[in-house]
Amino acid sequence: MRARIDFEELTAILRKRICPDCGGQTAEGTCLTDDRKECRLFELFPLVAQAILATESDDLEPYLRAIDENVCSVCVDQSLNGTCARRGQGCALDGRLADVVAAIEEAAGRTLRKQP
DSSP, X not given: OOOOOOHHXXXXXXXXXXXXXXXXXXXXXXXXXXXXXXXXXXXXXXXXXXXXXTOOOSSSHHHHHHHHHHTGGGOTTBOTTSOBSSTTTTOHHHHTHHHXXXXXXXXXXXXXXXXX
16 A cells, blocks of 8 residues: 655655755755746656656666656657757756655655666
8 A cells, every 4th residue: 555645745855855956056945946937847746746656666767658658748848759958958857867756756655676
């Protein structure tokens, strides 16, 4: 049985783990992104969490596929041909997916054993 996930608590955990390493944050920890709307990780967070929680694997690859199919496919940054200018260049979701998966799995009481 899966643990009940509190999305506000999970968002706070991710902000604590991921935001300090983001280039869009001041030394004091203030987000430079206006209302954080440019951070696709948090803008699409309910979809991200659902995709990760619906996947159960010891490998990161199934999580990558789930994110691509359920999150990237609806992101405004992805072109119709499936390419994304932000992928690999500032998308917090793309750049920190292993950390995001690990945090969500941990909150759900599961462990991703094999990380890249």
